[in-house]
Amino acid sequence: MTNEFYACRVCGAEQLDPPWGEDDQTPTYEICDCCGVEFGYEDMSVESIKDYRQKWVERGANWFRKKYKPEDWSLENQFQNIPEQYR
Numbered sequence: 655m656t657n658e659f660y661a662c663r664v665c666g667a668e669q670l671d672p673p674w675g676e677d678d679q680t681p682t683y684e685i686c687d688c689c690g691v692e693f694g695y696e697d698m699s700v701e702s703i704k705d706y707r708q709k710w711v712e713r714g715a716n717w718f719r720k721k722y723k724p725e726d727w728s729l730e731n732q733f734q735n736i737p738e739q740y741r
């Protein structure tokens with residue numbers, strides 16, 4: 655399982671760097687390759703995370719940067735990486 659500090663809070667995609675820093679409080683303001691959320695912006699609160707996730711899924715859960723999408727990608731499996739408190 656992905657270290658939860660490295661998982662996008664919205665979609666669960668593993669990031670190269672922890673989206674909210676090693677202390678989980680210092681957002682990188684990078685964009686998630688998968689859902690396109692900006693860390694430290696739309697994932698500021700549980701409400702905004704759920705809201706962004708719902709809209710992203712409703713639009714078809716498309717990868718923001720398609721070239722990084724793994725061949726065997728599964729939305730369901732990836733969602734399991736989302737830390738419990740942000741589901």
Ligand SMILES: [Zn+2]
Nearest residue numbers: 662665686689
């Ligand atoms: Zn994401």
